[in-house]
Structure formats: structure tokens, C-alpha cells
Amino acid sequence: MATHRSRALWSRVMRSCRLPGFRSSWPRGPLGARHLSQEKQATETHFGFETVSEEEKGGKVYHVFESVAKKYDVMNDMMSFGIHRIWKDLLLSKMHPFPGTQLLDVAGGTGDIAFRFLNYVHEQHKGKQKRQLRAQQNLSWEEIAKKYQSEEDPLGGSRVVVCDINKEMLKIGKQKARAQGHKAGLAWVLGDAEELPFDDDKFDVYTIAFGIRNVTHIDQALQEAHRVLKPGGRFLCLEFSQVNNPLISRLYDLYSFQVIPVLGEVIAGDWKSYQYLVESIRQFPSQEEFKEMIEDAGFEKVTYESLTSGIVAIHSGFKL
Numbered sequence: 001m002a003t004h005r006s007r008a009l010w011s012r013v014m015r016s017c018r019l020p021g022f023r024s025s026w027p028r029g030p031l032g033a034r035h036l037s038q039e040k041q042a043t044e045t046h047f048g049f050e051t052v053s054e055e056e057k058g059g060k061v062y063h064v065f066e067s068v069a070k071k072y073d074v075m076n077d078m079m080s081f082g083i084h085r086i087w088k089d090l091l092l093s094k095m096h097p098f099p100g101t102q103l104l105d106v107a108g109g110t111g112d113i114a115f116r117f118l119n120y121v122h123e124q125h126k127g128k129q130k131r132q133l134r135a136q137q138n139l140s141w142e143e144i145a146k147k148y149q150s151e152e153d154p155l156g157g158s159r160v161v162v163c164d165i166n167k168e169m170l171k172i173g174k175q176k177a178r179a180q181g182h183k184a185g186l187a188w189v190l191g192d193a194e195e196l197p198f199d200d201d202k203f204d205v206y207t208i209a210f211g212i213r214n215v216t217h218i219d220q221a222l223q224e225a226h227r228v229l230k231p232g233g234r235f236l237c238l239e240f241s242q243v244n245n246p247l248i249s250r251l252y253d254l255y256s257f258q259v260i261p262v263l264g265e266v267i268a269g270d271w272k273s274y275q276y277l278v279e280s281i282r283q284f285p286s287q288e289e290f291k292e293m294i295e296d297a298g299f300e301k302v303t304y305e306s307l308t309s310g311i312v313a314i315h316s317g318f319k320l
């Protein structure tokens with residue numbers, strides 16, 4: 001059994017070695033449309049390096065996340081050596097939510113961004129409470145104790161809605177929320193980024209972390225982000241991007257194609273989903289191309305910051 005498994009693994013490693021080594025020769029662009037004839041562009045898209053119909057793609061993406069949900073968090077720590085945590089923390093520092101912020105985290109999966117948000121606003125609120133108490137000089141110890149124990153909202157009115165298309169990812173997210181003691185200020189909604197189940201002008205911030213790459217019509221998801229944000233609201237996206245240092249790019253490619261699917265097989269028993277992950281990263285537009293797409297959806301003051309040599313980037317835009 002073990003021999004069969006390791007032989008199968010090895011044959012997959014060898015097959016993956018035949019993949020092109022340089023990103024510049026791979027099809028790029030949000031629809032991977034470079035090789036498609038004009039009349040096919042409306043109905044065909046890519047799923048990793050595979051060309052599939054637009055109708056097929058959603059189901060395939062659903063299957064990937066249904067399959068990886070249970071091992072999703074451990075895989076992220078293993079693949080990125082924990083670096084994905086730093087990227088997510090940086091997204092929160094960039095957001096720097098104000099008291100009362102209403103956040104929508106789309107493709108929120110197992111809740112990493114939402115939990116960071118809740119911890120951030122909780123700490124912020126505690127800090128504010130302490131400063132207020134220090135400023136009130138003549139309080140008795142009873143009054144101080146009462147203020148600490150008061151039923152006041154510990155989040156200062158901030159709320160987060162996690163929206164994801166995948167039931168299994170949300171299920172794991174809810175389990176994590178219970179384990180981490182998050183109850184208040186958090187809602188889970190099953191929904192599609194391309195057709196959000198929310199009214200217009202509802203949220204102060206929209207985040208999407210490692211999600212938009214998986215959406216079939218990225219332009220539609222961006223328009224939906226714009227629709228549900230209040231005027232003055234902010235769009236923030238953390239996503240894989242283009243590495244600009246040639247040496248790091250070469251090592252990263254080697255690591256991506258030779259190591260990540262192997263980790264996927266060994267840890268999650270799922271080579272294909274992790275092959276899809278690395279291929280989908282190569283299909284996603286560069287920092288500048290994605291910036292243009294965000295502007296096309298109506299966002300203004302669009303900027304981005306590349307992190308870890310451009311392995312990922314955080315894009316930001318405002319609905320003005």
C-alpha cells in the first residue's frame with residue numbers, strides 16, 4: 001500500500017517536472033483568453049492551466065475547497081512557513097478599522113480575516129476604555145470595577161460578515177470561531193462573490209483574501225464589491241501576484257511546482273487541488289493589470305503594495 005502510494009507520488013512529481021519552467025511563457029490574464037478564439041471567449045475560461053467552460057469552473061472550484069477544507073489551515077502554515085499569517089496581519093494594519101466599522105469579508109473561508117478583525121477592534125476598544133478611565137481622576141475602585149464589568153459592546157459597534165460560497169469552508173470557520181471564543185459581532189453567510197446577497201451601500205470595508213483568483217467573472221465580483229460598499233467605503237484585496245526578482249521568481253516556481261503539490265498529497269491527500277492552487281496563481285493578473293481592473297469597476301485612489309518580493313500584493317481602492 002505504502003509502496004503503491006509512494007510510486008504514485010513519484011510519478012506525479014515526474015509529470016509535474018514537464019511543466020513549463022518560466023512564467024513568461026504561460027497564458028496570463030483574468031480569462032486566460034490569449035489562446036481562445038473570439039466567439040469562444042464568452043463561454044470558456046481557465047481552471048489552473050486547463051481550459052474549461054464558464055459553467056464548469058464554479059463546480060470545479062467548489063470541489064477543490066470542499067476537498068481541502070479540513071486541512072486548509074494546516075496546509076497554509078506548512079506551505080508558507082507561517083508567512084500567510086504575517087500577510088493577513090498586514091492586511092488588518094492597512095485597514096486600521098475605526099470604531100463601529102462594518103466589514104464584509106468575501107471568500108472568507110475559515111475566518112482568518114474575520115477573527116483578526118474581531119481581535120483588532122476588541123484590543124482597540126479596550127485601549128480606548130483604559131484611556132478614558134485614566135482620564136477620570138476621581139473614580140472609586142467600585143466605579144472602576146463597574147465600568148470594567150459593564151455590558152458595554154466590547155467591539156465598540158464593529159461587526160463582520162463572512163461570506164463564502166462553500167459550505168465546508170464555513171463549517172470549519174464556525175468550529176474555529178467557537179474554539180476561539182468569538183460569538184458577538186460575527187455572522188456567516190453562504191453566498192457568491194459575483195452576486196452578493198446584500199443591499200447596496202451597506203459596508204464600510206470589503207475584504208477578499210486569496211479568494212478573487214478563484215472567481216469565474218472577476219470583473220463582476222469587483223462590481224459587486226463596489227455596489228455593497230457605502231460611499232467612502234474601502235476595498236482591500238490580498239492576493240498572489242507577480243514576483244519581479246528573477247532569482248526569487250525561479251526559486252519560487254521550483255518551490256511551487258515541485259514542493260507544494262507534494263505537500264498537498266502528503267498532508268491533505270490531495271495533489272490535484274494544490275496543483276490547481278499553483279497554476280491559478282500563474283493565471284492571475286499582475287499588480288498593474290489588477291489595479292486597472294479595480295479602477296474599471298469604479299474604484300478610485302487605487303494603490304497596491306507588493307509583499308515578499310511580489311509573491312502577494314495588497315490592492316486598495318475607495319468608492320467615492
Ligand SMILES: COc1cc(O)cc(C/C=C(\C)CC/C=C(\C)CC/C=C(\C)CC/C=C(\C)CC/C=C(\C)CC/C=C(\C)CC/C=C(\C)CC/C=C(\C)CC/C=C(\C)CCC=C(C)C)c1O
Pocket residue numbers: 064065068071072073075076079080081083084210248251252253254255258259260273274276277308311
Ligand atoms: C486549493 O487552494 C488553496 C489551498 C490552500 O490551502 C490555500 C490557498 C490560498 C493560499 C494561502 C492562504 C497562502 C498559501 C501559501 C503559499 C502557496 C506559499 C507561498 C510561499 C512562500 C511564502 C515561500 C516562498 C518561497 C520562495 C521565495 C522560494 C524559496 C525556495 C527555496 C529556497 C526552495 C527551492 C525549492 C526547490 C529547489 C525545489 C526542490 C526542493 C526540495 C524538494 C526541498 C524542499 C525545501 C524546503 C521545503 C525548504 C524551502 C524553504 C523556503 C521556501 C524558505 C522560504 C523563506 C522565505 C520566503 C522567507 C488556496 O488557494
Ligand SMILES: C[S@@+](CC[C@H](N)C(=O)[O-])C[C@H]1O[C@@H](n2cnc3c(N)ncnc32)[C@H](O)[C@@H]1O
Pocket residue numbers: 061065106107108109110111112113163164165166169191192193194208209210211214215216
Ligand atoms: C483560498 S480560500 C481563502 C479563504 C480566506 N479568505 C483566507 O484568507 O484564508 C478561497 C475561498 O474562496 C471561496 N470562493 C471561491 N469562489 C467563490 C465565489 N464565487 N464566491 C465566494 N467565495 C468563493 C472558496 O470557497 C474558499 O473558501
